[in-house]
Amino acid sequence: MASAAARVATLARHEYRAAVRSRVLLALLVIVVITTTASVYVAAVDYASQLADYRAYVAAANANGIQQVAPSPLQLLSLLRGAMEYLEIIGAIIGITLGYLSIARERSSGTLPLLASRPVSSTELAAGSALGALALITTLVAVTAAVAVLSLGIIGNDWVSGEQALKLGLAYVASIVYLGTFYCLGAILTARSRVAANGLMLALGIWLVVVLVLPQIGDTLDPDNQVPGGLFSALTLDKPQEDLVLSHFSTYETIRTNIETASLAKHYERFAFAMTDVKEKYRGLTLGQLLHVKRSDIEWMLLYAFALGVALVRSFRRQLVNPRGADS
């Protein structure tokens, strides 16, 4: 008799292969890879031009005997901002689609009643499906990361250093957790819906609120986002003056921040932006300091992933107890 680990591995392999065969998933993968490449390409072309200007400036300064010049303000990893945003928006849909397909496929092929007749526990089924989906998500994120790094090197004419690679690696690990959480959401809601398509619609409704609406509300309530170029710049206020003014709006800012905090997508975005040097205030920090500053976002991401993971096991248990055959 096969061990539990072997059964889980078999289920995971089945999940991986079945998802790869799905044309929908392939189409979404093509979209995310193309958009990532294009967004990095656009940013990298601009970066290469600015880097060439900076190097010419350094060379001219050195030729004139000036040895100390200002360091480059350019941050290589910040070119990945667009790519991270695509993972935030489209990646979440890919996660939901994987979860939906995982359940809908078993239902339409009628394999769940068959599985229920075998010595496979709900935990093994959930673990197998989740591991297969996780392997697929990792493949997708790894391809995206490879495309991003190669684009930075070839188009941006600057290669990622060891420390940058570590930070980038952590950002992509967060991406895997983030996509995995949405996989759980898609699988849970599809498993709990009598008609699979209804579960998909519900999951997409939640995606809309969590990924687009809540961050959008938080963003548009930000006073600085009300005027092109920033309100505080328009009012000619510097940073200390801005902080002084905002200190009179602590309740408003607390509500705005809490709306954003309710969104998993915002936690992922904040962590990924900190790791890829998008936000200036994090650029001087070491990796240890960064992880310390961002521990709240890490905790929230892990909490969401854990809660939905537990709910996924419960949903699979229900599926096995009351397996539905071909879905209508």
Add this chain to the structure above:
Amino acid sequence: MIATIAAHQFRSLRRRRVLSAFGAIMIAVTVLAGVIGWSSHRTIARVYNEAVVLLGADGGAAPPNPFELKPTLSLLSNMAIYVPLIGALLALIVGNLSIADDQSSGIGRLIFSRQVSRSSYFLGKLLGTTAVVAVVLAASLFVSIVALLVANETAPDVGDLSRLVLFYAVSWLYLMVFVLIGMVTVLCTERRSLALLSAIGVWLVITFAVPQFTSGLRPTASLNPVTDPVSTTQTFFRITSHARPFSVSEQYKHASAQILDTASGSAANALVRILPIAGLAVSLALAAFWLVGRHDYSRSTSSG
């Protein structure tokens, strides 16, 4: 016959509570847009007052109030984001259900055993879904007027009302594009879920990917009604910007901003911007018409 099919389609979407769900969500986002507009406007006015005091204490001159020239309808500027974001997704579902339901329930097979032409069937479907979108947007228009009345403490004048009606007319056209995408994807695919996901893929491309290629707008920048102008001096953008007139989501946002008077340009200019949207709607309607004519309705019920 067209009117009968349209009435059936309308009733069917109402019975499935799609009409009430669509209407409730659009009314909720209209209220949300009004509340956000009112709240941020009030906060900005207070920030400005604080800034004037602060700069005055430092002996500096107060800058002009950036909100002084804000038009009354700017309170609803977020609607130009919610329509392509939420309205378009709901419109995809309306389009998807209008065709997929007839396939899965077997009505499609039954209806063509009668003296019904494919063109009457398609026009009836189009008319029925058009009515659903129009009813929902009419309700949203009403709520917008109430929101303006409450927030500004005065009724909008005839000019503002005309602009508001024009904005909702353009929104209706924009949403019809997505209703038709929902129909076309069902007619092109074998499963309704595959159709829905394909339609969402098209929505993602139109809403996020195309604006980045043509204008350098990052995905999350597309979510804010106020965006910083992006440098498009690179060769890449010099080439892709030629396609900007065909980026329908950008054209819709610009047209809406001009109609609501939150961006420079007259409402007449805005009408030029909707030509690509109208062109796309007509093209999709023709494609759907052709696909309905070729579709095999004798197939049995399809699965999820």
